Amino acid sequence: MQKIEAVNDFVVKFANINGSGSASANELLARAILRMGVPVSPRNIFPSNIQGLPTWFEVRVTENGYLGRRGGVDMMVTMNPQTWEQDVREVEPGGYLFHDSSKPLPRGKLRDDIHFIGMPLTEITNNAYDDSRQRQLFKNIIYVGALANLLGIDAAEIEKLFAEQYKGKEKLLDLNRQALALGREYARENLKAIGLSVERRDRVGDKIFVDGNTAAALGCLYGGATVCAWYPITPSSSIPEAFQKYAEKLRVDPDSGGRRYAIVQAEDELASIGMVVGAGWNGARAFTATSGPGISLMSEFIGLAYFAEIPAVLINIQRGGPSTGMPTRTQQSDILACAYASHGDTRHVLLFPDDPYECFEMSAQALDLAERLQTPVFVMSDLDIGMNQRLCRPFAWEDGREYDRGKVMTREALDGGADFGRYLDSDGDGIPYRTYPGTHPTKGGYFTRGTSKNAYAIYSEAGADYTYNMQRLLRKFETAKSLVPWPVLTAAKYPARFGAIFYGSTSPAMHEALDALADQGIYINALRIRAFPFQNEIADFIASHTRVFVIEQNFDGQLKTLLVNEAGINPASLIPVLHYDGTPITARFITREIAERVSRLNVRPLREDRVA
Amino acid sequence: MTYLAKPKLHHPTLAKNKVGYTRRDYEGKISTLCAGCGHDSISAAIIQACWELDIQPHRVAKLSGIGCSSKTPDYFLGNSHGFNTVHGRMPSVLTGAYLANRDLIYLGVSGDGDSASIGFGQFAHVMRRGVNMTYIVENNGVYGLTKGQFSATADKGSKSKRGQINNDAPIDLVSLALLMGATFVARGFSGDKAQLIPLIRAAIAHQGAAVIDVLSPCIAFNNHAGSTKSYDYVRAHNEAVTRLDFLPPREEITVDYDEGEVTDVRQHDGSIIRLRKRHADYDPTDRTRAMTYIQEHAALGELVTGLLYVDPESSDLHRQIGSVDVPLNTLAAAELCPGAGALDKINAGLR
Numbered sequence: 001m002q003k004i005e006a007v008n009d010f011v012v013k014f015a016n017i018n019g020s021g022s023a024s025a026n027e028l029l030a031r032a033i034l035r036m037g038v039p040v041s042p043r044n045i046f047p048s049n050i051q052g053l054p055t056w057f058e059v060r061v062t063e064n065g066y067l068g069r070r071g072g073v074d075m076m077v078t079m080n081p082q083t084w085e086q087d088v089r090e091v092e093p094g095g096y097l098f099h100d101s102s103k104p105l106p107r108g109k110l111r112d113d114i115h116f117i118g119m120p121l122t123e124i125t126n127n128a129y130d131d132s133r134q135r136q137l138f139k140n141i142i143y144v145g146a147l148a149n150l151l152g153i154d155a156a157e158i159e160k161l162f163a164e165q166y167k168g169k170e171k172l173l174d175l176n177r178q179a180l181a182l183g184r185e186y187a188r189e190n191l192k193a194i195g196l197s198v199e200r201r202d203r204v205g206d207k208i209f210v211d212g213n214t215a216a217a218l219g220c221l222y223g224g225a226t227v228c229a230w231y232p233i234t235p236s237s238s239i240p241e242a243f244q245k246y247a248e249k250l251r252v253d254p255d256s257g258g259r260r261y262a263i264v265q266a267e268d269e270l271a272s273i274g275m276v277v278g279a280g281w282n283g284a285r286a287f288t289a290t291s292g293p294g295i296s297l298m299s300e301f302i303g304l305a306y307f308a309e310i311p312a313v314l315i316n317i318q319r320g321g322p323s324t325g326m327p328t329r330t331q332q333s334d335i336l337a338c339a340y341a342s343h344g345d346t347r348h349v350l351l352f353p354d355d356p357y358e359c360f361e362m363s364a365q366a367l368d369l370a371e372r373l374q375t376p377v378f379v380m381s382d383l384d385i386g387m388n389q390r391l392c393r394p395f396a397w398e399d400g401r402e403y404d405r406g407k408v409m410t411r412e413a414l415d416g417g418a419d420f421g422r423y424l425d426s427d428g429d430g431i432p433y434r435t436y437p438g439t440h441p442t443k444g445g446y447f448t449r450g451t452s453k454n455a456y457a458i459y460s461e462a463g464a465d466y467t468y469n470m471q472r473l474l475r476k477f478e479t480a481k482s483l484v485p486w487p488v489l490t491a492a493k494y495p496a497r498f499g500a501i502f503y504g505s506t507s508p509a510m511h512e513a514l515d516a517l518a519d520q521g522i523y524i525n526a527l528r529i530r531a532f533p534f535q536n537e538i539a540d541f542i543a544s545h546t547r548v549f550v551i552e553q554n555f556d557g558q559l560k561t562l563l564v565n566e567a568g569i570n571p572a573s574l575i576p577v578l579h580y581d582g583t584p585i586t587a588r589f590i591t592r593e594i595a596e597r598v599s600r601l602n603v604r605p606l607r608e609d610r611v612a
Numbered sequence: 613m614t615y616l617a618k619p620k621l622h623h624p625t626l627a628k629n630k631v632g633y634t635r636r637d638y639e640g641k642i643s644t645l646c647a648g649c650g651h652d653s654i655s656a657a658i659i660q661a662c663w664e665l666d667i668q669p670h671r672v673a674k675l676s677g678i679g680c681s682s683k684t685p686d687y688f689l690g691n692s693h694g695f696n697t698v699h700g701r702m703p704s705v706l707t708g709a710y711l712a713n714r715d716l717i718y719l720g721v722s723g724d725g726d727s728a729s730i731g732f733g734q735f736a737h738v739m740r741r742g743v744n745m746t747y748i749v750e751n752n753g754v755y756g757l758t759k760g761q762f763s764a765t766a767d768k769g770s771k772s773k774r775g776q777i778n779n780d781a782p783i784d785l786v787s788l789a790l791l792m793g794a795t796f797v798a799r800g801f802s803g804d805k806a807q808l809i810p811l812i813r814a815a816i817a818h819q820g821a822a823v824i825d826v827l828s829p830c831i832a833f834n835n836h837a838g839s840t841k842s843y844d845y846v847r848a849h850n851e852a853v854t855r856l857d858f859l860p861p862r863e864e865i866t867v868d869y870d871e872g873e874v875t876d877v878r879q880h881d882g883s884i885i886r887l888r889k890r891h892a893d894y895d896p897t898d899r900t901r902a903m904t905y906i907q908e909h910a911a912l913g914e915l916v917t918g919l920l921y922v923d924p925e926s927s928d929l930h931r932q933i934g935s936v937d938v939p940l941n942t943l944a945a946a947e948l949c950p951g952a953g954a955l956d957k958i959n960a961g962l963r
Contacts, residue, residue: 208962218958224948226940227711229704246958250950258936260943262711264929267737271704274697274734278708281695282673282716283941286708300698308695394959399952403945436941437673437693437709438716445670447686449696459686 001113002094005195008038008063010074012147012196015087017080019051025140026057027389028161029147033061034209034391035157037201041067041508043388043584048234048327054083063203067355067391068509071586075196077143079121081106088114096194098147117191119146128182138179145183152197155184208356208394212385213289215356216315217242218395219363220287221250224403225313227286228263229275231294234327235383236317239289240265269294273301273312280311281448283408283436285367287313292321292334295341302376303342304450306473309423309432311370311377311406314338315363318382320582329582330383332504335558338378339532339566345470347566349377349480350532354507355385357392358530362485371406373480374434382553384505384584409433414443422446422457423469430475477533484531487538490514492523498598499545500526501538501574503559506551506585513590520591522598524549532562539567547575547601549594555580618642630666638663640690644683650802650828650843651681651750655688657805658719658748661812662689665860667717673709674719677702677731680757681723681750681828689719700731703738703747707929710743713939714930717816718745725755728764728783735785739792739821744928746815747794747823749785750802752830753841760833771838784910786920789823790903795926796822797902799917801846802829811919813858817883820926827915851909853894854918859884877924885922896921 004010012029016022023044030042041060047053060070075096078087084106091097093113099105101118110116125139148155158180166173217239220228230240244263251260266272272288279286290298295316305312318334320326338350349369351362359381366377407427409420414435420443423432432455435444446457454465490511502510507528514526527541542548542563550560557576563569577593579585618639626634638659643652662672672692676682678699685694697705706720720738727735727749738747753766762770765785766778789797796818800808808826815822827846829835835842840849861882877885877897887896895901902921909916936943 206959206963208959210962218955222949222955224943224945226943226948227708229708229711250954251948253936253947256936257934259934260936260940260947262930262933262935262940264707264711264741264933266704267733270701271707271734271737274701274704275708275711277697278675278695278705278710279712279941280708281705282709282712284708284712286712301701304698394962395955397949397952397955401945401949403948435693436713438671438713441668441670442691445691445693447694447696450698451696 001115003115003195004074004092004094004096006074007197007199008061008201010061010196011070011072012059012061012075012077013073013090014057014077015080015083016055016057017082018047018049018053018055020140021137022055022079022140023057025144026059028158029144029153030059031161031209032148032153032157033059033198034204035160036154036198037204038063038198039065039067039203039391041390043069043384045583046328054080061198063201065203066508066512066587068507068512069584069586070512071588077147079143085109096196098143115194117150117194119143119186119191124182124186138175141176141179142183145180146187146191148180149184149187150191150194152199154200155180204391206394207391209389209391210356211238211387211389212353212356212359212381213238213317213387214242215359215395216289216363216379216381216386218246219360220313220367221246222360222397223285223364223367225285225287225367226261227276227279227284228261228288229266229272229279229286230288231266231269231272231290233291233294235319235387236289236291236315238387239315239317269297270301273298273314276312277301277305277310280305280370281437285311285371285403287315287367289315289317291317291319292337293324295334295337299341302348303344303346305376306342306346306348307344307450308448309374309434311374313363313366313370313377313379315379315381317386318380326582328383330505330584331553331580331582332380332382332506333554333556333558333580335380335554335562336556338380339562347477347533349373349375349484351377351379351485352503352530353379353381353385354504354528355392356390357395359385360395365485368404369483372404372483373431373476374406375476380504382505407431407433409435409439409444411440414440420444421455423453423472424455425472425475429479430472430477431479481533481535484533486535487530488528489541490526490528492525493518494523496523496525497546498524499541499548500524500551500594501529501548501559501563502526502551503529506553509585509587509590510551512587513594516587516591517594520595522595524594529559532566534563534567538563539569542569542573548573549575549577549597551577551585551590553579553585629663631668633663633669635659635663637691638669638689640688641686643687645680646832648831649680650752650830651684652687653802653805654748654750654808654826654828655684657808657812659688660805661809661816664809665813665816667816672717672719674721675702675706675709676721677723677726679723679726679755681721682726684750685719685721700726700729701734702726703731703734703743706745707738707741707743710745710929712941714744714935715939718743719816720745720747722747722749724749724751724753724763724765724785728785732764732783736788736792739789739794739823742793742795742821742926742928742932744819744930745821746812747821748812749823749825750828751785751825751841752828752834753839754830754834756830756833767840770840771836773833773836784906785823785825787903787906790899790921793821794823795820795923797921798824798919799915800824800826801850801917802826803843803847804850807852807855807918810856810858814856814883814885814919817858817860817879817881818922818926819880820923820928846915849913849915851914851916852918853889853891853905853916853920854896855888855890856919857886859886877922879924880926885919887919890918897924899923
């Protein structure tokens with residue numbers, strides 16, 4: 001029988017039961033591999049449930065640093081009889097299936113093209129522990145021990161991780177060590193060697209291993225957010241929670257012990273965005289974190305903030321919609337909902353981070369942009385980036401970096417006779433000046449409203465005042481183009497006729513797919529869009545290619561629609577490549593889809609070794 | 613509404629308050645509400661109360677939702693920042709504004725449609741959180757701007773101008789505010805300024821969530837026979853339980869009262885609410901009793917007005933959060949950003 005042989009390049013998938021403590025055990029294994037200098041990319045594929053439903057955890061070991069989801073499973077660790085059949089099916093031919101052999105194998109079709117590795121896990125655990133909770137937790141550690149042995153993972157690294165985690169809790173530390181040893185010993189004595197192994201390398205460097213939500217929370221902290229108002233919703237709740245955790249340590253007045261931040265868990269998303277708008281109006285940097293259903297609820301306020309020109313930052317951790325959709329699955333399906341949120345003619349600034357590093361950077365930048373542009377700014381992360389730990393560049397911050405508070409008119413300027421018109425385009429960039437409430441006894445006060453007004457904030461339903469304002473808002477949006485992050489070009493090795501546009505969490509799988517396509521002789525120039533409004537260079541990129549693939553994780557091709565609408569692109573020049581089943585897009589999917597389309601476009605090889 | 617522009621020149625002999633402003637300095641734009649609207653009387657009472665309290669107008673932030681009542685912040689305190697937000701959501705916007713700057717005085721103006729229907733939830737939650745604000749509900753039992761539909765505070769059996777009878781039970785915002793933890797709860801009547809002005813003064817001085825439900829008849833759509841929110845009806849059923857004088861901190865007490873007739877309630881800032889009780893058995897610091905009392909009298913068809921409850925030991929949101937004394941919106945990068953060193957440590961912990 002064929003046997004998959006791979007060093008530092010394979011996928012292990014764990015099938016577990018939700019709430020059994022398996023995720024931390026699986027993560028432990030991933031971290032140990034990282035400590036051996038080999039990049040890993042874990043993904044938690046979990047249900048909307050606290051306990052009992054099936055959950056999976058994928059660990060991709062990738063010496064090449066391909067952090068996207070590859071697709072396919074080389075080794076399945078089946079700890080959940082509920083999903084046995086589907087888990088058996090998913091293993092690649094020649095792959096391995098690790099299972100608990102304490103009981104006879106569940107009924108169902110067995111395969112003769114994969115290797116079954118049985119270990120009487122329950123039996124070993126039950127012999128070693130009497131307490132039921134201990135049995136549950138240490139069973140996980142015992143299989144980690146066995147796998148470490150099978151895969152050649154240095155147990156010393158796991159023990160070091162234990163030591164860090166259980167610092168000061170010696171008893172727990174010992175128990176974990178023992179469980180690990182139990183698993184390792186059994187494997188050493190009873191299990192046959194397999195073709196997958198980890199070997200020590202130096203490919204991790206100074207990279208950090210963190211989830212996007214923690215990164216976004218830190219970005220808000222470093223970016224000077226003082227007000228956070230939120231309502232719990234998966235997959236965004238860990239942002240305010242992480243913000244609180246770090247702020248409690250890093251944002252306290254050393255003398256008085258007073259907190260230099262305020263967090264309110266609101267009664268709903270309507271209230272959370274209302275608080276953000278109120279705080280922004282009053283000169284504090286404020287943000288909320290939410291997901292698609294929250295955006296729907298917030299839309300009225302988003303329109304108000306757009307029209308009344310109030311800074312606000314919304315971090316949207318996208319999940320599967322519409323409606324409740326798939327709350328624990330990932331998608332990029334709120335692009336249009338956010339770009340045009342609210343009734344009336346609105347357009348909003350969107351930022352598309354592709355990893356935790358950019359979640360940090362863009363969340364901080366969003367706070368600057370929101371105040372500079374006096375408008376809502378969306379950070380468009382998703383569950384895949386937000387809730388999975390990802391290897392990325394370490395966070396960076398330059399000491400002395402000041403916040404861009406935008407155009408704020410001071411008391412001194414007002415006394416100096418400045419012509420203050422709250423909605424007056426005094427600089428020609430479409431951005432007016434604002435005053436904070438309470439600035440001056442007699443000047444600078446104005447009445448903020450969602451209704452139409454003239455340039456001096458006086459209520460007006462006159463058509464000319466309304467159109468002046470809308471034209472100015474359009475100019476402001478033009479100004480935004482020069483301020484938002486620029487797209488990043490990945491040029492093909494050879495001149496390419498095809499282009500590809502992608503964004504956000506598609507990024508790692510896309511880069512891997514580009515390499516795989518190049519191996520097949522398909523060369524593609526790729527542009528990662530990092531923000532909306534689109535810079536003119538994006539249209540230029542599309543114009544310079546015969547066809548451009550637009551790779552997205554939604555059903556409607558939402559970014560494609562936005563490109564057609566907002567950058568004046570001919571829809572015929574864009575070919576959508578859409579992945580929308582709720583799991584993270586894979587490199588194999590992108591490679592296959594693009595290769596197929598390229599061959600359908602009847603492209604003749606230009607040279608022997610090059611197709612496009 | 614009137615089309616006469618307000619004269620800009622002030623009479624030189626107009627009295628000035630301690631901060632050097634005349635009463636006219638607290639006025640706003642000319643009202644666009646119907647002549648005789650109760651809301652305009654409330655605006656006038658707010659102007660008077662702020663002038664008497666020696667508040668600098670620009671230190672007030674006035675926020676509202678949507679509706680006739682929510683238009684009124686444009687008609688008083690013209691030098692204050694105002695915010696006409698979205699329907700029913702003033703409380704959340706005000707909460708955010710208060711978080712950003714605890715030093716301003718926050719005035720929330722809303723109506724019964726705004727607060728008892730679409731914004732019922734936000735009304736309740738802003739009380740729960742103890743946002744330091746004065747929440748004035750201009751309550752007329754009717755949707756004025758959309759021309760005469762019943763609101764959720766309309767009494768059961770009340771008749772609309774078109775002759776329809778309201779079948780739904782009314783929402784009593786005063787009872788709800790008490791239940792939700794407001795620490796200053798009062799009911800007033802736009803037609804009784806002598807009662808309303810001291811209520812507003814005391815509410816502004818109160819540190820915590822203060823709500824005044826002000827019955828404010830709608831002259832256009834709810835002032836007819838059969839309505840329970842008309843001027844005549846409210847006058848006939850008004851049962852004032854307390855009359856109060858409001859004494860700012862350190863103000864000399866000049867009026868003498870007979871022993872036993874008055875109760876002094878000292879608030880956090882040192883101000884004193886001097887209550888003259890109309891009903892001997894009423895204790896406005898007893899929350900449970902206040903709730904029962906309101907219900908008992910409502911059952912008798914009486915509309916209890918006056919200061920109904922005050923908690924002199926009130927707390928507010930900022931104290932509960934433990935935030936710094938200075939307004940959060942004044943903090944700069946030096947105070948907010950933990951710096952590169954701290955980030956290096958965080959990075960190290962993520963490896």
